[in-house]
Amino acid sequence: MRTRAAVLREYNQPWSVEEIELDPPKRGEVLVKMAASGLCHSDEHAYDGHIAGLVPPPMMIGGHEGSGVVQEVGEGVDWLEPGDHVIFGFIPACGRCPSCADGHSNLCDLLATFTVGTQALDGTYRHHTLDGDDLGLMCLLGTFSEHTVVNEASVIKIDKDWPLDKACLLGCGVVTGWGSAVYTGEVGPGDYVAVVGCGGIGSNAIQGAKMAGARVIAAIDPVEFKREKAMEFGATHTFASIEEAQAAIPEVTWERGYDQVIMTMGTGDGETLGQAFHLGGKRAKIVVTNLHGTAETSIEVPAIFMTMMEKQLRGSLFGSANIRKDIPQLFELYLQGQLNLDDLVTKTYTLDQINEGYEAMRAGENIRGVILYD
Numbered sequence: 555m556r557t558r559a560a561v562l563r564e565y566n567q568p569w570s571v572e573e574i575e576l577d578p579p580k581r582g583e584v585l586v587k588m589a590a591s592g593l594c595h596s597d598e599h600a601y602d603g604h605i606a607g608l609v610p611p612p613m614m615i616g617g618h619e620g621s622g623v624v625q626e627v628g629e630g631v632d633w634l635e636p637g638d639h640v641i642f643g644f645i646p647a648c649g650r651c652p653s654c655a656d657g658h659s660n661l662c663d664l665l666a667t668f669t670v671g672t673q674a675l676d677g678t679y680r681h682h683t684l685d686g687d688d689l690g691l692m693c694l695l696g697t698f699s700e701h702t703v704v705n706e707a708s709v710i711k712i713d714k715d716w717p718l719d720k721a722c723l724l725g726c727g728v729v730t731g732w733g734s735a736v737y738t739g740e741v742g743p744g745d746y747v748a749v750v751g752c753g754g755i756g757s758n759a760i761q762g763a764k765m766a767g768a769r770v771i772a773a774i775d776p777v778e779f780k781r782e783k784a785m786e787f788g789a790t791h792t793f794a795s796i797e798e799a800q801a802a803i804p805e806v807t808w809e810r811g812y813d814q815v816i817m818t819m820g821t822g823d824g825e826t827l828g829q830a831f832h833l834g835g836k837r838a839k840i841v842v843t844n845l846h847g848t849a850e851t852s853i854e855v856p857a858i859f860m861t862m863m864e865k866q867l868r869g870s871l872f873g874s875a876n877i878r879k880d881i882p883q884l885f886e887l888y889l890q891g892q893l894n895l896d897d898l899v900t901k902t903y904t905l906d907q908i909n910e911g912y913e914a915m916r917a918g919e920n921i922r923g924v925i926l927y928d
Contacts, residue, residue: 559615559681559699560908561689565603568909569616569698574689577680579628579703583673586640586704589718591697592619593903593911593923594726594754595820596845600692601912604821604847610671610690615681618644620697621712621721622927631706639714641885643877644693644726646674646707660872664707668693674705697722698908700927710881719902719926720888720895723754724881726872727922728895731758731818732884733873734843736766739814743767748799748812748833749789750826751819752780753915754922755843757787757898759816762873764788765892770806774799777918786897796829803833811835822846824853831855836863843870898922 557576560569579585597616599605624638634640648654651663664674671690672679679688680703681696689696696702712721731754735741739759747763749756752775763771764787772791773784781792791806793799803811815833819826822844834840846853859865873880887893900920903911911923 555701557699557701558905559696560617560905561683562601562612562614562616564612566601571906571908573684574699575682575684576701576703579626579680580673580676581629582631582675582706583628583680583703584624584631584634584706584709585626585701586622587625587701588620588622588697588699588927590621590722590927591617591925592722592725592727592754593908593915593920593925594619595915596726597692598912598915599821599845605845607669607848609668609692613683613687614671614690614692615696615699616692617697617699618642618693618695619722619726620695621718621725625701634706634709634711639712639716639718641710641712641721641881642695642697642704642708642725643710643881644695645872645877646694646705647877648707659876659878660874662707664694664705673703674707698905698925700905710877712882712885716885716889719924720899721885722924723895723898723922724884727754728758728884728898729875729880730843730873731755732762733875733880734816734818734841734870735759735762735814737874738868738870739816739839739841741766741768741814744769745813746770746807746810746835748772748774748815750774750796750815750817750830751844752784753818753820754898756816756818757783757921759818759843760784760787760789761893763814772799772806772812780918780921783897783921787894796826796833800832807835812838814839814841816841817844819844824850828854828856831859831865834865838865840865840867841870842867843873899924902926
């Protein structure tokens with residue numbers, strides 16, 4: 555069949571919205587008509603080559619935060635049928651590899667196929683340009699396409715009355731941010747929490763910290779709009795820089811420092827991570843959720859703090875969460891009014907407006923832009 559997709563043909567060149575050829579699903583695969591896709595910063599990293607080697611190079615279809623409706627299922631997929639509503643988890647969960655079996659499905663072995671973007675089971679492609687070139691998929695999904703074929707390991711079935719325009723947010727940003735606080739950071743009642751970077755991931759780290767019972771949540775971001783939104787999501791204090799937040803530690807934390815410092819900037823760098831380390835108090839957990847460039851081979855962390863104050867440096871992929879448990883659970887919290895998804899969506903776009911959406915993200919104008927499909 556033919557459909558339309560946003561293709562990255564060259565690094566740092568506008569997304570090319572064009573017709574593509576899409577093969578039917580094979581064994582273990584699902585054809586989905588997309589309803590919505592979030593414009594996440596991770597696709598910006600793919601766009602500028604910042605994480606080259608971790609995701610497919612050009613030519614590729616972007617997008618990894620999406621929801622839609624099943625159109626067709628391949629052989630062996632007996633738990634889904636046409637008409638089912640689904641969310642994609644940007645980390646697949648096969649349920650059989652050592653990480654999945656050990657309760658860490660966010661580190662599923664299928665991640666190994668991210669680098670080329672082929673179908674997970676047979677290493678071939680379903681998406682092609684009209685002149686026959688194969689197209690890789692961001693996170694095995696390619697949600698910047700009106701239709702896509704994905705492995706069933708990436709699919710979560712949801713109730714048909716759940717709104718698909720909000721459902722897409724749970725494929726990456728919401729769970730990643732929320733889990734960074736609740737799971738990786740282990741925020742508990744009465745904790746002091748600092749969140750560095752208050753876009754789509756950071757806003758949900760704030761929501762997670764609030765839900766976990768933090769007494770202080772400091773939102774740190776240079777963009778005033780994002781600081782204002784952070785207060786709506788549960789922040790108690792805002793600061794324009796790490797230096798400003800550090801100067802206020804005696805007043806805000808009773809001189810103790812923060813129990814969790816959650817790094818959710820658009821792009822991480824070693825120098826800033828080293829600065830953020832100073833925000834943490836004794837036994838603080840410094841959670842690194844934002845991506846650092848693959849070319850960065852060192853970070854500037856004052857190692858003496860790790861011994862003398864038992865500070866901990868923790869990585870967090872997908873918020874250390876489980877797509878099959880946490881995506882439905884968080885959607886239920888939204889439906890019960892305990893989780894705010896509505897205010898995460900700053901503006902919606904058509905697929906043809908994808909470059910406009912990313913310009914707004916670069917300018918700090920969006921918490922999350924969302925593409926809505928017909």
